[in-house]
Amino acid sequence: MPYSKKNNDLQPEGNLKDELTAGIVGYLTMVYIVVVNGSILSEAGITLEAGMMATILASFLGTLIMGWFAKLPLILIPGMGINALFAYSIVIGSGLTYQEGLTVILIAAIIFMITAFSRLGVLLRDAIPDTLKHGITAGLGLFLILIGLEKMGLVVSGSSSVIAIGDFTSPIVIAGIITLFLAIFLFIRNVPANFLITMVAGTAIAYLFGTVDMSAGTTLEINPGELLFIPSFTAINELSFWLAVFPLAIILIFENMGILHGQLEMLDRHEQYKRAYQVTSFSTLTCAFFGTSPTVSAAENAAVIASKGKTGKAAITAALLFLGTIVIIPWISIIPDTAISPILIIVGILMAQNLRHIPLDNLAEAMPGFLIVVLIPFTYSIADGMAFGFIAYPIIKLAQGRLKDLSPTLMVISLLFLFDLTIKAIGL
Numbered sequence: 001m002p003y004s005k006k007n008n009d010l011q012p013e014g015n016l017k018d019e020l021t022a023g024i025v026g027y028l029t030m031v032y033i034v035v036v037n038g039s040i041l042s043e044a045g046i047t048l049e050a051g052m053m054a055t056i057l058a059s060f061l062g063t064l065i066m067g068w069f070a071k072l073p074l075i076l077i078p079g080m081g082i083n084a085l086f087a088y089s090i091v092i093g094s095g096l097t098y099q100e101g102l103t104v105i106l107i108a109a110i111i112f113m114i115t116a117f118s119r120l121g122v123l124l125r126d127a128i129p130d131t132l133k134h135g136i137t138a139g140l141g142l143f144l145i146l147i148g149l150e151k152m153g154l155v156v157s158g159s160s161s162v163i164a165i166g167d168f169t170s171p172i173v174i175a176g177i178i179t180l181f182l183a184i185f186l187f188i189r190n191v192p193a194n195f196l197i198t199m200v201a202g203t204a205i206a207y208l209f210g211t212v213d214m215s216a217g218t219t220l221e222i223n224p225g226e227l228l229f230i231p232s233f234t235a236i237n238e239l240s241f242w243l244a245v246f247p248l249a250i251i252l253i254f255e256n257m258g259i260l261h262g263q264l265e266m267l268d269r270h271e272q273y274k275r276a277y278q279v280t281s282f283s284t285l286t287c288a289f290f291g292t293s294p295t296v297s298a299a300e301n302a303a304v305i306a307s308k309g310k311t312g313k314a315a316i317t318a319a320l321l322f323l324g325t326i327v328i329i330p331w332i333s334i335i336p337d338t339a340i341s342p343i344l345i346i347v348g349i350l351m352a353q354n355l356r357h358i359p360l361d362n363l364a365e366a367m368p369g370f371l372i373v374v375l376i377p378f379t380y381s382i383a384d385g386m387a388f389g390f391i392a393y394p395i396i397k398l399a400q401g402r403l404k405d406l407s408p409t410l411m412v413i414s415l416l417f418l419f420d421l422t423i424k425a426i427g428l
Helices: 016-030 032-042 048-070 082-093 098-116 120-127 130-151 171-188 194-208 239-267 270-290 301-306 312-332 337-357 363-379 382-400 408-425
Strands: 003-006 009-012 076-078 155-157 163-165 295-297
Touching (some): 082 098, 082 382, 098 120, 130 239, 239 408, 363 382
Antiparallel strands (some): 003 009, 076 295
């Protein structure tokens, strides 16, 4: 691979046509996030249009900085799983307002940036056992699957059980099931931009079943105050606020570590890890003001890399395309839940694949990870699911007589989670 010397860094020389193509492919592969993330954010208290605008602006700026400063072909978009944590656990679950939830993001992002610009990030990375890291990712995946099934009506609250199968005579359920199987077919066939095609086809299917309100896409109605948000610090003295900050910061730190490590390995650009990590942390900080859940380096960047994207030109191309998405918001706002849910389910399945990294032949290591995997969807709380796994790990090591395997950092994190559950148990 040819390299050029620029700004004291070795940068690969990419073919301009390949870079532009990779950026376009990346955009088409990931533009689904505008609707999907906007839909999830709307559950937490803002309009769908405002959620989509926030997603576009955060994706544009984060990706632009990644391409310009880090010179990497990586696209940053709001993370699946993290958006569910923000909407369902931090805002709805903790009883915070949307603006107070954005302050949670702001504080967590500052903690993330401290780790990115210091050696603390390495300390934390080495302190958390792999089984817990994989358990978090897999648990988030199952949570997304559950949300997707609920949105399409295939799973509902049961009268004699916690959950039950939905009404198969409902046009919404029928449209959702058809779209789900179409999405699976396109994904398995590795059709380019399969998620985008799923949304378009799913909307057409829902229209045929009479479940789409076409009038919703005629005008763009966004309050100017929803273009940039001012985080509210009114809840900063409440314990629930800080109990929301902690799990978000942990997920931001460790999920981005794992994602960037894998993608830079694909690019053979390990020397750029620190800069990419710093850009990602700064992008997260901006999300608190754009009004969206934090961005991450998208898993779908594999498509950019496979399309021969090697430099920041690919990312800059995708960033500009994301910005251009603003003009089609009035039309994409009509996309129904049944066209979005299959994407949530498939992404959830991809995340759940991390189950294979949990050592099933070593139950002492596997149990904490599985507690996280199971309890995140069953408690409908990402933070609570994480807590049980982190508390169980040192207990199991104590039972084995292997306390020397526990780092002081892990013990502090586990005790904080124990404190969190204790406070909830006594009703504070």
